[in-house]
Amino acid sequence: MFDAWQNNHDGGYGQARAMIAAGEKLFNSAPVHITGVRGLNDNPALNYPPEITGTCTTCHDSFNIGNHSLPLPLDIAPLTR
Numbered sequence: 001m002f003d004a005w006q007n008n009h010d011g012g013y014g015q016a017r018a019m020i021a022a023g024e025k026l027f028n029s030a031p032v033h034i035t036g037v038r039g040l041n042d043n044p045a046l047n048y049p050p051e052i053t054g055t056c057t058t059c060h061d062s063f064n065i066g067n068h069s070l071p072l073p074l075d076i077a078p079l080t081r
């Protein structure tokens with residue numbers, strides 16, 4: 001979505017836009033090791049994966065909003081309390 005802002009360093013809002021584009025890249029591609037999330041790691045439909053290697057978009061997959069697209073409750077607090 002923000003690819004066009006990647007190399008935008010020409011003053012004004014340019015620097016901020018380049019940082020937004022860099023953040024989008026991280027959001028879409030930085031590896032996230034997902035463990036202890038109820039709804040995912042304890043999900044029989046997923047065969048109880050102890051760890052899922054994903055990105056922010058594994059959960060935040062609604063385009064342009066960031067919410068998740070499935071009616072799947074997620075509890076990101078640790079499984080053991």
Ligand code: HEC
Nearest residue numbers: 027030032034037040054055056057058059060074075076
């Ligand atoms: C395992 C699933 C999962 C992953 C992966 C994940 N999130 Fe989330 N995120 C959630 C859930 C669930 C909430 C809602 C928590 C709540 O409201 O109690 C949330 C909430 C947020 C919020 C607050 C949104 C709001 O409107 O208050 C932000 C910002 C956020 N996540 C950013 C990120 C970023 C950045 C990454 C990647 C580094 C990431 N998330 C990865 C599940 C995830």
